[in-house]
Amino acid sequence: MSDAIRVEDLGKRYQIGGMPSGYRTLRDALASSLRRLSHRDPTPPKDIIWALRHISFNVERGQVLGIIGRNGAGKSTLLKLLSRVTDPTEGRAEIYGRVGSLLEVGTGFHPELTGRENIYLNGAILGMKRAEIECKFDEIVDFSEVRKFIDTPVKRYSSGMYLRLAFAVAAHLEPEILVVDEVLAVGDAEFQRKCLGKMSDVAHQGRTVLFVSHNMSAIMRLTEETIVLEKGQIALRAPTHEAVDYYMTREMTRTGERCWSASDDYSTTSPFHPIALRVVDSAGRLADRILSTQPFEVEFEYELQESITALRTGLYLATSRGEVVLTSFDTDDPQRFERITERSPGRYISRCHFPANLLNGGRFVLGVNASTFRIRSYFTDEHALTFTIDPTGSPGSHWPERRRGLIRPALEWDFSEAAL
Amino acid sequence: MDQTKQSLEKQEIDKLTVIRPSRGWAWIDLRELWRYRELIYFLVWRDIKVRYKQTLLGAAWAILKPFLSMVIFTVIFSGLAKLDTDGAPPPVFYFSGLLPWVLFQDGVAKAGNSLVTGSSLITKVYFPRIAIPLASVMAGTVDFILAFLVLIGMMIYYGVRPMQAIWTLPLFLLLALVTALGVGLWLSALNVQYRDVGYVTPFLLQAWMYASPVVYSATLIPEGWARIAYGLNPMAGVVQGFRWAILGVGEPPSGLIIISILMAIFLLISGMLYFKRMERTFADVV
Numbered sequence: 001m002s003d004a005i006r007v008e009d010l011g012k013r014y015q016i017g018g019m020p021s022g023y024r025t026l027r028d029a030l031a032s033s034l035r036r037l038s039h040r041d042p043t044p045p046k047d048i049i050w051a052l053r054h055i056s057f058n059v060e061r062g063q064v065l066g067i068i069g070r071n072g073a074g075k076s077t078l079l080k081l082l083s084r085v086t087d088p089t090e091g092r093a094e095i096y097g098r099v100g101s102l103l104e105v106g107t108g109f110h111p112e113l114t115g116r117e118n119i120y121l122n123g124a125i126l127g128m129k130r131a132e133i134e135c136k137f138d139e140i141v142d143f144s145e146v147r148k149f150i151d152t153p154v155k156r157y158s159s160g161m162y163l164r165l166a167f168a169v170a171a172h173l174e175p176e177i178l179v180v181d182e183v184l185a186v187g188d189a190e191f192q193r194k195c196l197g198k199m200s201d202v203a204h205q206g207r208t209v210l211f212v213s214h215n216m217s218a219i220m221r222l223t224e225e226t227i228v229l230e231k232g233q234i235a236l237r238a239p240t241h242e243a244v245d246y247y248m249t250r251e252m253t254r255t256g257e258r259c260w261s262a263s264d265d266y267s268t269t270s271p272f273h274p275i276a277l278r279v280v281d282s283a284g285r286l287a288d289r290i291l292s293t294q295p296f297e298v299e300f301e302y303e304l305q306e307s308i309t310a311l312r313t314g315l316y317l318a319t320s321r322g323e324v325v326l327t328s329f330d331t332d333d334p335q336r337f338e339r340i341t342e343r344s345p346g347r348y349i350s351r352c353h354f355p356a357n358l359l360n361g362g363r364f365v366l367g368v369n370a371s372t373f374r375i376r377s378y379f380t381d382e383h384a385l386t387f388t389i390d391p392t393g394s395p396g397s398h399w400p401e402r403r404r405g406l407i408r409p410a411l412e413w414d415f416s417e418a419a420l
Numbered sequence: 421m422d423q424t425k426q427s428l429e430k431q432e433i434d435k436l437t438v439i440r441p442s443r444g445w446a447w448i449d450l451r452e453l454w455r456y457r458e459l460i461y462f463l464v465w466r467d468i469k470v471r472y473k474q475t476l477l478g479a480a481w482a483i484l485k486p487f488l489s490m491v492i493f494t495v496i497f498s499g500l501a502k503l504d505t506d507g508a509p510p511p512v513f514y515f516s517g518l519l520p521w522v523l524f525q526d527g528v529a530k531a532g533n534s535l536v537t538g539s540s541l542i543t544k545v546y547f548p549r550i551a552i553p554l555a556s557v558m559a560g561t562v563d564f565i566l567a568f569l570v571l572i573g574m575m576i577y578y579g580v581r582p583m584q585a586i587w588t589l590p591l592f593l594l595l596a597l598v599t600a601l602g603v604g605l606w607l608s609a610l611n612v613q614y615r616d617v618g619y620v621t622p623f624l625l626q627a628w629m630y631a632s633p634v635v636y637s638a639t640l641i642p643e644g645w646a647r648i649a650y651g652l653n654p655m656a657g658v659v660q661g662f663r664w665a666i667l668g669v670g671e672p673p674s675g676l677i678i679i680s681i682l683m684a685i686f687l688l689i690s691g692m693l694y695f696k697r698m699e700r701t702f703a704d705v706v
Contacts (some may be wrong), residue, residue, distance in 0.1 A: 087441055104544045121462050
């Protein structure tokens, strides 16, 4: 098999600092060039970050390759380089064939234009020929399920309709190489399932696909091989299940505690600073291994440097395969939420009590989130800590078999003879 | 036949794209731009469609804008200041000067902002970036055509007969577009880095209008070196030539127009070079 993509020693450097507001004004540029003239000092090294460096890999024609990694590991930068949105700083990549990139759905959608007009515009932006769009128009409309509103400006669409239409156009792109970033993370569950189905069709049509996602079950369903990126480098390239296991358990302590160091840069989360996340067993000890038959607690400790109104902190619980078990917030009780509308500056611990006989055996991943509903998300870490649930002694464990399912509650059973 | 078609398709599949750091000056890839002509068409079409959406008067604004300016100019510069209009009826004189000027002014203003407003495109999809300012400039021609119909009506009303030289009109139109694109490329690329451009542009355009014979006749400028220096502003040649082509007033632009053409080409080429050089950082900086 020949290669569709060949990447050699690719690197991308960004200059940070010096541009605190995100863009430069003429005055800054004049001032810094004057400074350079008088001192001849190059940009200090701390202002330079390599988002990606020494990346080499190849993708065979027809292969579906997954790319996973934490936020900031360089996934998006890699896709941007391969789709030619931005130029690399060093190295090279060779791509054989037409590339279609889906870094976002609905790129170029104009709110004033109708659904029909946006299909044409968006299709052209994504690289489809006009004839191609015309021929697929009905298919796209059917997939999006918005036929009734196709001549309505999309600014009148609900967000769900908008996303469906946007994805429908993107899904009918037919380049030889498809580069996809996290586009499945939108819309409701039903639509996500549909998107995933469409993506797996694409993957099985013999097209070369690079697929970035945080959704481990999507990665496992669509790809056979996966690259794990860490701090701008390739940490591992392996069959997907190995890569996912590596990724999910990587950088996680096995002590039942995860601490965020004060030296890390939390300027983006300010005034919220995470301190630690702990799993505590029924005897009050930090624990990596919890008996399914025992209750346990999860503590999230954090500091507020200013008071925050309507803050809620919460937990995501997922399996190491990425299946979400539950989401819970410390303000889920409406009365309590009324009572503590504002949290003043200081250190806090939000503690969640898990009852006995809740989870099935296996390795679980805890994520944390601190946000104000629909206003601002201060801090999110979806893979903050892992722990193991030991099913010993849980209901039915006298049969030494692995039970399927995420939860293993003690349910009441009775049986009697059915009255005829 | 079939075989050639197949091998063509194969070529398309095997088409190699090499991604590597670009350095220094480079030329805009016109062949690639041509391949993206459908996208340019759709961008122009979008700009036209969207321009007067959710306005009460809609496309009438394309006519009203120059028309109202014409009324003001007629009252102030002809009525009060008694400026000479080369013997043409003042409303026709001002309106015919305003048409190419508004085409240029709108083109520059829209193109200058186009990359910043289109930043979501730039950071998500690849295509030749020049398509965006190019489409902004081209979209203005529809407004121009609408206003031109009004000019024809005015000429009939005032009994102004078009001259033989009317065939040169497309040339002046093209010259206005080239100049607008050249300036638009400079401003749009600068705007990505320096948002100061957004504040400078209105003043620049205002000053530029008074440096062009929109409200007065270029015959006011003394012959000789002064006239040649005046031609360094390509819009001087455009506006004067435009009037000459349809009204036959003023003088046939000779020396003036050649300098204007050279200057317009210089603006376009330097704009393209600068744009191409800055292009690779757009997605990171915008």
